[in-house]
Amino acid sequence: MASLPEIACDPSAPFFGSMGAAAAISLGCLGAAYGTAKSSIGISAVGVLKPELIMRSIIPVVMAGIVGIYGLIVSIIISTSMKPATYPDASGYIDLGAGLAVGLAGLASGMCIGIVGDSGVRAFAQQPRVYVTLILILIFAEALGLYGLIVAIVMGGQKPQTGSFKCVTSN
Numbered sequence: 001m002a003s004l005p006e007i008a009c010d011p012s013a014p015f016f017g018s019m020g021a022a023a024a025i026s027l028g029c030l031g032a033a034y035g036t037a038k039s040s041i042g043i044s045a046v047g048v049l050k051p052e053l054i055m056r057s058i059i060p061v062v063m064a065g066i067v068g069i070y071g072l073i074v075s076i077i078i079s080t081s082m083k084p085a086t087y088p089d090a091s092g093y094i095d096l097g098a099g100l101a102v103g104l105a106g107l108a109s110g111m112c113i114g115i116v117g118d119s120g121v122r123a124f125a126q127q128p129r130v131y132v133t134l135i136l137i138l139i140f141a142e143a144l145g146l147y148g149l150i151v152a153i154v155m156g157g158q159k160p161q162t163g164s165f166k167c168v169t170s171n
Contacts, residue, residue: 028071031110035064060117105148
């Protein structure tokens, strides 16, 4: 009967996984918050001039919120995969990288959505034909966060599978 391969499972490995989960949710929500706040400034300006356009102008806020959901998804995936007794070093590093990938992509996406949303809804208030272009630009900005989510999920699939190895701790 073949024995299981031995993999290093340092007690500090869950720290790196936890930092990945923290980076995913905190940076993703930071991007979502910035996108929401920045877009809301433009929406407020539109509401003063043309209150009938407010509901069509909240699209950037909705899209910014989705960026935070990407971070939440990856954070939950990382957190539920961590079992400290059988959590190898490689998994900790991969989870840290996955969390940073989705978190930083979400931060960039949220910043882009906020800037485009602010100026876009103001332009929409002055010229309604700008609306379709605004939505397309926001979709491309949202795609940046989606790219981070995809990379994080692919990275998570590269981790050693639980039960197919034996953990050894280095002293």
